[in-house]
Amino acid sequence: MAEMGVQIDFNSQLLRNSPTSWRAHESIPATITQLPPDDVCREILWEMNEINFRSDLVCLDRFLYNGFNKEDAPSPADRRGIVLQRFTHFGSSVVPDDSQFVDAGFALSNVLERRDALCSLVNTMCEWRDSYSTPISALLQRATNLKGKQELSAGEVHTLEVNTVGHFVRTFFGVFKRPPNTPRTLQAQS
Numbered sequence: 001m002a003e004m005g006v007q008i009d010f011n012s013q014l015l016r017n018s019p020t021s022w023r024a025h026e027s028i029p030a031t032i033t034q035l036p037p038d039d040v041c042r043e044i045l046w047e048m049n050e051i052n053f054r055s056d057l058v059c060l061d062r063f064l065y066n067g068f069n070k071e072d073a074p075s076p077a078d079r080r081g082i083v084l085q086r087f088t089h090f091g092s093s094v095v096p097d098d099s100q101f102v103d104a105g106f107a108l109s110n111v112l113e114r115r116d117a118l119c120s121l122v123n124t125m126c127e128w129r130d131s132y133s134t135p136i137s138a139l140l141q142r143a144t145n146l147k148g149k150q151e152l153s154a155g156e157v158h159t160l161e162v163n164t165v166g167h168f169v170r171t172f173f174g175v176f177k178r179p180p181n182t183p184r185t186l187q188a189q190s
Contacts, residue, residue, distance in 0.1 A: 042186065047096060052181035054094040057124075058083055060172050060180070064128035086120040089113075106183035111157040112150075118157070118164045119143045125167060132171045139163050 020028040020036075022044065028036045035041055058080050067073050074082060084092045089105035091097055105117035122143040125136055142160055146152060165182065172180040 046184055046186045049181055049184050050096050051094055053183050054084070054090060056172060056180040057121075058094065060175060061124060061128070063175050064132055064171070066127055066129050083124055086124060087117060089117065107185040111152045111154055115146050115152060115157050115160065118160050119147050121168060122160075122164055125164075125171070128171070132174070136167060139167060 019026070022028060022036065022040050025037070025040050028040060036044075061079065061083050062076055065079055068076070068079070081092065084090050084094065087105060105113060108114055108117075122136065122139055125132070126140050139160075142163070146156060146160055149156075169180060169182075172178075
């Protein structure tokens with residue numbers, strides 16, 4: 001770093017005595033023996049999980065997207081942007097911004113928003129190589145049928161969710177040999 005003209009003076013005592021904060025929470029106790037308040041812990045864990053889920057999704061898409069070998073194929077960076085933009089609650093980024101610290105998309109109890117997020121995932125998975133996209137034709141049909149409806153039952157969306165998530169998890173495990181991170185709710189559930 002010094003060769004680049006950057007000088008860093010690291011003082012562990014200064015770091016140890018600096019106030020700890022998280023988003024709008026100031027003066028969080030910075031001790032090894034005491035955790036931050038429950039809402040701060042929940043936000044930190046939610047953000048880490050959300051980043052990991054979004055990263056897992058774009059990494060899996062990078063491995064399986066069927067269009068990279070076409071003449072007018074998007075670059076991997078362009079494709080990543082295309083995938084992220086499909087999920088309106090992502091804000092086109094792997095990292096949630098402060099306005100995204102609310103339950104949205106997959107984690108929302110609103111069936112219309114959850115349906116939209118699931119349909120975006122189904123549409124993305126349909127563009128993957130045949131070995132992983134072939135069993136998705138019935139799922140695409142179900143998603144297409146639900147996309148046109150304004151009145152949905154929770155059961156219809158739940159069925160789409162179970163099948164979509166099942167396909168995503170099996171596909172991810174088939175490629176990376178580990179389970180993917182999946183979306184969580186931010187708010188405490190009663």
